[in-house]
Amino acid sequence: MNPLCIAFHSYKGGTGKTTIACNFAALLAQKGNRVGLVDLDIYAPSIQTYFEIEPKKWLNNYLNSSADLNDVMIDGNQFVHEDKLNPNLTNNGGGKLWLGFSNPRSEEILQLETTGTSTAREVLKKLILLKERLLTELRLDYLIIDTSPGIRTWSINALAISDVLLLTLKSGDIDSKGTKRLVDDIYSTFAKHGSRTFLLYNRVAGFCKPPKDFLKGDSSPQTLVGTSSALGGGDLVQHKFNMAQPKLSVELGIKAISSIPCFCDIQFSEREFLTVLNYPDHPFAYYVNELIDGVQTA
Numbered sequence: 001m002n003p004l005c006i007a008f009h010s011y012k013g014g015t016g017k018t019t020i021a022c023n024f025a026a027l028l029a030q031k032g033n034r035v036g037l038v039d040l041d042i043y044a045p046s047i048q049t050y051f052e053i054e055p056k057k058w059l060n061n062y063l064n065s066s067a068d069l070n071d072v073m074i075d076g077n078q079f080v081h082e083d084k085l086n087p088n089l090t091n092n093g094g095g096k097l098w099l100g101f102s103n104p105r106s107e108e109i110l111q112l113e114t115t116g117t118s119t120a121r122e123v124l125k126k127l128i129l130l131k132e133r134l135l136t137e138l139r140l141d142y143l144i145i146d147t148s149p150g151i152r153t154w155s156i157n158a159l160a161i162s163d164v165l166l167l168t169l170k171s172g173d174i175d176s177k178g179t180k181r182l183v184d185d186i187y188s189t190f191a192k193h194g195s196r197t198f199l200l201y202n203r204v205a206g207f208c209k210p211p212k213d214f215l216k217g218d219s220s221p222q223t224l225v226g227t228s229s230a231l232g233g234g235d236l237v238q239h240k241f242n243m244a245q246p247k248l249s250v251e252l253g254i255k256a257i258s259s260i261p262c263f264c265d266i267q268f269s270e271r272e273f274l275t276v277l278n279y280p281d282h283p284f285a286y287y288v289n290e291l292i293d294g295v296q297t298a
């Protein structure tokens with residue numbers, strides 16, 4: 001299989017791009033793939049909060065040519081192999097995870113923003129090189145990119161280098177005019193050039209029950225695959241039919257790839273964490289797994 005570069009993007013902010021991108025990357029690695037996850041939301045970086053590692057060098061340093069890529073990509077295998085909450089959950093497929101964090105300091109953001117607006121072609125060249133080097137030097141199966149919402153130089157260039165574009169929408173807060181413009185102006189162009197574009201619905205209403213049995217974390221994600229009954233299949237199935245999104249998908253002319261419900265415990269948790277690794281029996285993990293299947297077969 002050729003390596004795949006997958007970008008999570010949205011028109012509006014707060015749709016769940018970072019949450020899904022981090023969990024998606026971690027679960028892909030857990031399933032035995034070589035995965036790179038990079039934070040190209042240079043304006044409001046937040047991937048680091050899911051992993052809580054302090055890097056010596058940031059992606060910014062690579063992008064402004066003050067560091068080599070090898071010093072920027074951080075080994076994230078501790079998350080894949082040493083899941084303390086789930087010692088039985090070991091990666092036996094040789095999966096690996098590398099992380100590239102963007103610097104949240106305002107002067108660093110401003111510095112990159114200036115680069116981005118003054119030399120858009122340079123940004124694209126940097127990103128093409130970033131992708132090529134990551135795919136070849138780390139022998140990645142998947143490169144996952146988190147982006148800033150809306151139409152901004154870094155995000156559009158991130159979409160330009162990606163094979164699969166996931167336009168993430170938050171249920172109940174969909175600006176269909178803005179999203180339609182984004183699709184017509186940007187996504188359709190990339191689709192014409194071979195990118196695969198999908199709508200990804202997130203925080204779909206209707207699952208606001210505390211997942212009482214899912215927080216034990218005592219079984220592997222493999223047991224989740226295809227076993228919706230183990231997760232209260234009735235609820236999951238009901239979700240799939242409860243949604244009015246197909247209309248929007250037709251309106252926008254993009255196929256929907258997945259619909260992830262809104263889970264109160266994730267929404268109101270005090271800090272971000274990797275649900276798929278910490279609580280592999282959580283239904284959120286089931287949906288991320290389903291999204292992985294969707295992307296792999298799309």
Ligand SMILES: Nc1ncnc2c1ncn2[C@@H]1O[C@H](COP(=O)(O)OP(=O)(O)OP(=O)(O)O)[C@@H](O)[C@H]1O
Nearest residue numbers: 013014015016017018019149203261262263266267
């Ligand atoms: N399926 C879900 N159920 C409940 N809460 C969710 C879900 N997905 C994401 N969230 C929560 O929604 C909030 C916003 O998510 P996130 O930061 O991932 O969005 P984003 O699209 O990356 O935002 P931004 O555009 O600001 O970068 C977070 O508090 C996250 O925990």
Ligand SMILES: [Mg+2]
Nearest residue numbers: 017018041046
């Ligand atoms: Mg984000």
